[in-house]
Amino acid sequence: MSAVKVEITPRSLDRIPGWFWITDQRLFTWFLQARGQEEPPGDLLELGTYLGKSAVMIGSHLRPGETFTVCDLFESDAPEAANDAETSRSYSTLTREKFEQNYLGFHHTLPVVVHGPTSIVLDHVAAKSCRFVHVDASHLYVHVRQDVLSAREVLRDDGIVVFDDYRSEHTPGVAMAVWEAVANLGLAPICVSNHKLYATWGDPAPIQARLLRWLESRSDLWHTTDAFDGWELVRVNERKKPAAPTPGGDPATLGKLSGELQRTTAELKRAVAESEAATQALRKVTSEISLAGPVVQRAVRWTRRITRGKRA
Template identity: 40%
Template sequence: MRLADYLDFVCDPGRDDVEGWLYPTDAYLMGVINDLQTGHGFRGDIVEIGAYKGKSAILLGFFPAAGESLTVCDIFDSGAMVSDGNAQENAAFYPGLHQADFEKNYLRFHDRLPRVHVGPSEELGKVVAAGSCRLVHIDGGHTYEVARADMETARRALGSGGVVVVDDWSSAHIPGVAMALWEQYLSGELTPLAFTKGKFYATWDPAGLTAGEVADAVADRAGIEVRSVVRLGRYVAASVTMTLGDWQRYNAGLRAVYSKLYAADGGASAPQMVGF
């Protein structure tokens, strides 16, 4: 399968049966970041912190060029020691998380597994050299302590032109992620590039990608658009969404899927979905 085929898969709720929270807007936007990096000659490995069942890792698996690799970090069902807050979150939201499910899903789309590190992100230094990466996607634990550790791990791992993508940055029920993100911003070194409803894109490299470059590239990419350019303190960044037509098709597909589920559960109509 090619990257374009997987993007079509993610954009079709009737076909997309991989559990997870990767929506078309971010699938396209991460592709934009990858293309800009390779176009500028920025090289390095890819890291994902927090894989769940592999939906975004499958996407990232299409990005590494020759000599580059993907590393996935998660505790899965290893029984690794975590904080009480993180343990409560895992029990509430990810009770059926198994590494075998991740591997099964990933191998549906790729010939071989990425390197998998089972454990917290603080241990990634054992397998990922400092400055060796160009893209780190963070979707790990949502407590402040875990999110802060993940951000520090990303900062250490990223090299020239490196970009960090932070999931759940705007979710009000898990403020620890936003606290860890804005802490890095307030230090004066993390520069926003773009954001969606679900993910925040930024860089620590002042000589790396710029928000303007990202916005221009989004304007040339089918399926997504710059909804607005927002001032974030001393920086500006593009708010990126799906184009209206693409969202309407995606929403119709979601409603069809949910209508079947609701019909099997008493015949209630499917709710109107919120745009991404």
């Protein structure tokens, strides 16, 4: 079991570079613990871990008898030119050492690390062994499609899979592979955030119902439900705090503020003028003292001479 060293909060996770937004942090936490301790043990898997931001949170939900595996190329060469160009462009700072340092900043032990392309993950993770899989590796269609098939292979029937970048303009390969799985491979969406799609190859209805009950209790998350041909999709996003009210165009308020501004400006000008006058007076006194210095010194010397003469 992975023991937590420090509390995992959005603020503490900010220490790790990466793209793991508040909405998804909360959804990950819910999906990883939604069914509670009555859920039988199931392993956890992350395909593409970058510097460990989401892995840290996933690892905090590892229970006795479970294994957490991460798979990433890290600094190794990609298996083909297009994948290598993608890795060099987007993940040039990624190394296994940096990932391990970040992870050990929160946990006492590392997950199982598969250092290589995600195409080899089936050699390391058993079929039907996982309850949660996060897919955030290559954005190229051919690789994402393989990751979809790998996720389906390792997930048990009621397991949850999460796909990152399912809708970004720079990742059409992810969108194509994910929605192809929905159309042709029986993948059932549960919910989406701005950045991730949460789905299952099992029955989505029971967990979707629990999710909606949980969302109703949250004041920090906004949600709505869209109906499609035979299934529903929950959309979730962070609820932004309302901005502080502004004066707007209220004439009375603006007039009051204008009067206060004029009074403050007048007081400031008066203070500046008094300060300048005091400065000039100080300069005059300093100059007079400077001029009077030699006269005073001569007067003191003559006084001493006269005094000595009288004594003699």
